[in-house]
Amino acid sequence: MAELTTLADAVTDLVFDGDIVALEGFTHLIPYAAGQEIIRQRRRDLTLVRMTPDVLYDQMIGAGCARKLIFSWGGNPGVGSLHRFRDAIEHDWPAPLEIEEHSHAGMATRYVAGASGLPFGVLRGYVGTNLPDHTDTIAPIACPFTGEQLTAVPALRPDVGIVHAQQADRHGNVGLWGIQGVQKETVLASRRSIVTVEEVVDELDPRVTVMLPSWVVTAVAVAPRGAHPSYAHGYYERDNAFYRSWDAISKDRATFEAWIDEHVLGTSDFAEHLRLSARDVEVVS
DSSP: OOEEEOHHHHHHHHOOTTOEEEEEOSSBOOOHHHHHHHHHTTOOSEEEEESSOOHHHHHHHHTTOEEEEEESOOOBTTTBOOHHHHHHHHHOOSSOOEEEEOOHHHHHHHHHHHHHTOSEEEESOOTTOSHHHHOTTOEEEEOTTTOOEEEEEEOOOOSEEEEEEEEEETTSOEEEOSSOOSHHHHHHHSSEEEEEEEEEESSOOTTOOEEEOGGGOSEEEEOTTTTTTSBBTTTBOOOHHHHHHHHHHHHSHHHHHHHHIIIIITSSSHHHHHHHHHHHHHHHO
């Protein structure tokens, strides 16, 4: 049964150095508060998993949390490159970063296999790409019934799966709505899970389209605006200005380190980070 706790306690109790950690969310409900708490608690040597690593993983890689990245696309959506990700790949700063690259379909298939308790998943994919030449976790397989050549990918079973949602009820059942990614599969595939939510309610909103029952979730923590600068459908909009500003913040190592020191390592929690971000907007305007 899910435990209602604080985000700081959830990370302390459930995320350890060397873990495989997946923080998932697609377009909205990206778990920024949880990712920044991992940075704040200075976790190291993590294997980070995400279908679309964006600014959050740029922050975690630049802060020295990551040893390896398993992914299918990486970038600052609508803006350009992830400079901290590129610096780690090209110059080993702040540490060397191993990568394991898949397609979106391959990653989704791996999560589904993990959630289903299967050792691997099968798809028609990777045809016309050279990813199989560079990724050991992509293998051809023949269908035992038709002989058709297919592709096998191993199940993803993160140590910790982390997602953000709009609501949880007082029993720890989690509900989300809007655009869906692989949040459900991430939680079901993971050995331990943390779900941050906008609020705890007596009854889940009727708009809920995905519900994670309490018995599949390890910990639930309230983190208002915990997906910022992404959005939470029905709660707040995407902060496009932040994504644009991140390009300049992340491009220079010293500027990035000063931002991380002030906005994450120097704050007590995500709420304080949000207050600093609002102050920065007021100064600029």
